[in-house]
Amino acid sequence: MYQLRPFRNTDPPLLAEIWRSQPPQRGILQPISAPILEFAVFSKAHFDRQGLIVATKDGLPVGFVHAGFGPNDEGTGLDQSMGTTHLLMIRAGYEDESLVDALLEASEKYLRSAGATVIYAGGVKPLNSFYLGLYGGSEIPGVLESNRLLREGCLRRGYSECGQICILQCDLVRFRPPVSRKVRQLGRQIRFEETVDPLSCNWWEACVWGSQQRDRFRLYDKTSSKVIASASFWDVQPLSACWGICTAGMFDLQVDLGWRRQGCASYLLGEAFRLLRRRGVATIEAQTMATNEAALALYESLGFIEVDHGFVFRKNATQQNGASSPALSSAMS
The missing domain is CATH 3.40.630.30 (Gcn5-related N-acetyltransferase (GNAT))
Structure with a gap:
């Protein structure tokens, strides 16, 4: 018994x-x-x-x-x-x-x-x-x-x-940021900025993320100084240590409604991935609902592959x- x-x-x-x-x-x-x-x-x-x-x-x-x-x-x-x-x-x-x-x-x-x-x-x-x-x-x-x-x-x-939930990973050794006329034009309109260890927005965010080392990357409209896209990353510790690969976990990817379908997410992630790769990160992991076709298409375009699901x-x-x-x-x- x-x-x-x-x-x-x-x-x-x-x-x-x-x-x-x-x-x-x-x-x-x-x-x-x-x-x-x-x-x-x-x-x-x-x-x-x-x-x-x-x-x-x-x-x-x-x-x-x-x-x-x-x-x-x-x-x-x-x-x-x-x-x-x-x-x-x-x-x-x-x-x-x-x-x-x-x-x-x-x-x-x-x-x-x-x-x-x-x-x-x-x-x-x-x-x-x-x-x-x-x-x-x-x-x-x-x-x-x-x-x-x-x-x-x-x-x-x-x-x-x-x-x-689809669990996806991108090998930064093979990653190549998107290059196109649209991306070059976008680069002239926006500003890329990183915040290390951003403050939690509320009690619950502190409960979930407060003890983790995080980096938040944002794109700003140069004209209005408005945030138009953001994504956060953390070091997936201690789980990534057991994998033997320096891995950054991506979460909370957001793009302002008025700036969607203009390449903002690709530009933001391309810049963030380049910076993280220079710091020794080898793999990016992300998760999304299997029904989120837009997110899956974005991740596929950036070289992510599915490694697991829940x-x-x-x-x-x-x-x-x-x-x-x-x-x-x-x-x-």
Whole structure:
């Protein structure tokens, strides 16, 4: 029989043991230690020990599941109407469907008790504040394809797939920035600028990114000094160290509506990639929803290739196992 209980302060080394027992996977940091988990998970201001549920057998922790919430619209606190199962892991040798189901059920019960009306499985923006740099890559990509136990457990418990995330990488050794008449004309109208370690915009951004080294690149209209495009990067640590490749993760790429389809994104990323390459970065990683055709076309034009993908699952908090589930909400697009 398995026993379930909330997280205890003595658990980190034991949870690290469970993590280290996982088979090798591109998107899971190995080896991991208790201090790394402390940095990326337990030390965060909104970590709730009741949401990290540990399964034991004869006193030995053999699995855990971590449930949590995303931000309110202002990014000033949690919105407990929408929650997710961030991660579920089972110790090697204890891969039991009944244990997976029990942990998922416990995660759902915790989320419902706090007020969740919609439940996801898989961290993805904005439900992305834990495990950055330990799981996925440049961002949290939902449930990785290689995470078979959680994917199959979600389907057994009535979740439906509501989105796929493409994980892409660009080799900067082979990268050549776009050169065209349009790009040259654009260069005369705009100014490129870098900000190292930009301030967080709100509490939630500080929770997600505040402990990471970030660089933000922007394009400004020379006439109005208005920001017309921006993209942020971070060093994907410590996961990129386990890959043995200096990797920068790209996130939050935005172009002003009035400047779209004029080559701004290509110009901005071309300049950013050149600067990062001079600093020793070998690979850029990015993620996007599989339905975002414009982003996929842009990344393909810059030489990105798909290296992995993840899934997002969803169901209503009142939904019974095996029922159908609504489509992905706009907040997760």
